[in-house]
Amino acid sequence: MGGKAITEELVRRGHQVTGLARNADKAPQIDGLTNVGIDIFDPASLRDALRGHDVVVSAFAAGHDLSPDTFYRQAEGTRRIIGAFKESGAGYLLYIGGVASLYTEPGVQVYDSPGFPGTYFGTAPAPFLHWLGEITGVGLFHESAERRERGELGPRESDPVIVGVVDSWEAIPLLEGCRIALDLFAHRTDIDWSFLSPPWLYRPGKGSGSYHLGIDYVPMENGHPAGIDVPDLALAVCDETERRALIHRHWTVSGAQENF
Structure with a gap:
């Protein structure tokens, strides 16, 4: 979802993009995009695929079911992405995580806040x-x-x-996996990274062509968790790949939501 929109926007801006996916043969064939089949659990192949790139955007998600395997794949997959990125010598890793790592108040993340889920x-x-x-x-x-x-x-x-x-529900594995993913980045200074946590109401939509930037805390609108349409989040990601203004930061974005 997000990866497709980000890829299309980067290509529209004139960037040369390598799209990595397990089923790369199903990806669109467009000028400016090279599709490469990859398994992120094969760190050597991933390292080689990342080598030579200025920016790496990870839109990896391990799945949406409640199986503990989803937590494992998200946490271990993230660890392998970081390792392959570091070994590749690529320039900047922008990782898209989940809302669970954002804070509602100092020391309290969304996942641990009263009223969640x-x-x-x-x-x-x-x-x-x-x-x-x-x-x-x-x-x-x-x-x-x-x-x-x-x-x-x-x-x-x-x-x-x-x-x-x-x-x-005793667990929400994808959200927990995305939350622990932030711990794998926090305090690292050996690589250039940033961690984007989309807001709670992140979904497909038309987009507004704009967004609001936030740091660490879940964005709110009229007392309720805010949201963003996929095209607007893609704008924010592409802007950051070009500006590199949020290195070593945990950030989020929100935007206008129709019918919310």
């Missing part, structure tokens, strides 16, 4: 819930979205059904 999922708008249903295959998200669309729930009213279900 229930109120975050339970007050999400219908488009975001439908998107969650599509990527996770969990029908409850679609059902909750439909209740909101029928007017059974206000735009910011918690859905007690979905709150009850997600509060019972």
Whole structure:
């Protein structure tokens, strides 16, 4: 999702881009883009693929199910990306993580904050819930979205059904894996890196053509977690690849959200 939009924007700006993917043969064939098949768990091949690049953008995500394997793949995959990047001698690693590593107050990350995950999922708008249903295959998200669309729930009213279900989850492996990924970067000065945590309501959309930059803390809008459309996050990533203004920083972005 994000990787495709970022690639297209970088090519549009005139950059020469190497797209790394497990199924590179399915990637689009466009001028300015070279597609390379890669398994990030093969560190030697990954190192060789990264060598010679000015900037490396990692949009790696291990999956959206609740299997512990997802946590392992995200954490270990990130460790291998960092190792291959360092050995490759590439210039700058911009890693896209997840919202769970952002802070709601000093010392408290989103994942550990009161009300997570229930109120975050339970007050999400219908488009975001439908998107969650599509990527996770969990029908409850679609059902909750439909209740909101029928007017059974206000735009910011918690859905007690979905709150009850997600509060019972003992783990959310992808979010936990993305959170521990930040620990693998924090305090490192041997490589140039930055860590982008998208806001809670990050989803496909038209985009507004602009974004707001934040550092460390979850962005809020009218007392609720803010969001951003994929095209606007891609703009922010591409701007940072060119400016390199956030080296060794943990950052986030938010933007205008239609129908939120």
